[in-house]
Amino acid sequence: MEQTFVLLKPDAVQRGLLGKITSRLEEKGLQLVGLKMIVLGDAVLDEHYAHLKDKPFFAGTKKFMKSAPVVASVWQGKNAVAVVRKLCGVTNSRDAEPGTIRGDLGMSIQCNLVHASDSVETAKAEVKRFFKPNELHAYKKTLDALSYSEDERQ
Numbered sequence: 001m002e003q004t005f006v007l008l009k010p011d012a013v014q015r016g017l018l019g020k021i022t023s024r025l026e027e028k029g030l031q032l033v034g035l036k037m038i039v040l041g042d043a044v045l046d047e048h049y050a051h052l053k054d055k056p057f058f059a060g061t062k063k064f065m066k067s068a069p070v071v072a073s074v075w076q077g078k079n080a081v082a083v084v085r086k087l088c089g090v091t092n093s094r095d096a097e098p099g100t101i102r103g104d105l106g107m108s109i110q111c112n113l114v115h116a117s118d119s120v121e122t123a124k125a126e127v128k129r130f131f132k133p134n135e136l137h138a139y140k141k142t143l144d145a146l147s148y149s150e151d152e153r154q
Contacts, residue, residue, distance in 0.1 A: 003033065004080040005126035007115040010068035011108075013037075018071055021101055021114060024087055025075055029147035034074035034127070034136045040065050047129060057110070064110055072130045078152050081123050084116045 006025070008018055026032065040048075045062050052058045075084060089096030093106025093113070106112045117123035127136070144153055 001031070001076045001078060002080040002120060002123075003074055003076045003127060004084050004123040005115075005117045005130065006073045006075055006084060007130075008071040008073070009111070009113055009115060010064060010066075010070060011106075011111040012113040013068050013071065015105075015113075017105055017113060020105065022073075024101060025084065028077075028083060028087060029143075030075040030077040030080060030083065031141045031144075032073060033076050033138065034131050035071065036073075036131075036135065037069050037071050038130075039069050044129065048126070061110065074127050074131060074136055078148060081117055081120055085118065088114050088116045 008021055012018060012021060022032070042062070045065055046053070049058065049061060049065075052061060077083060087101060089100025089102035089106075091102075091112060092109045093102040093111075094108070096103035096106065096112075098104060101114055102112050117126050141147075
């Protein structure tokens with residue numbers, strides 16, 4: 001099964017939305033295989049947001065991401081990257097469709113509650129950036145038979 005990285009941002013922590021967001025991923029049938037609360041430092045933020053380093057809003061993004069703890073998580077499932085991206089909605093919460101996490105719960109571009117990997121390759125890099133191998137847990141999810149056909153589970 002494919003894995004993806006999800007980061008619940010400081011606004012999700014401050015607004016007490018961790019359970020609601022996590023529930024949406026669980027209710028979809030995704031399997032949680034890694035979870036931890038952390039405070040982000042400059043080094044990891046510089047690496048994670050390297051693609052934004054030359055943008056005028058980069059300093060503000062770093063300040064926001066250091067304003068409170070975040071919750072890092074790894075989710076597993078069939079086409080997990082695409083499924084999670086669809087559940088999250090577009091980056092600008094004001095433009096996100098109703099029914100998505102950002103569309104239902106967010107109102108901002110920066111304070112959009114959640115970061116989700118945008119590709120399988122990015123997911124692998126982000127999981128490695130935030131988790132050691134022994135922090136990820138492989139276990140048989142007994143409800144997989146109710147979430148996927150037999151062919152999809154192989």
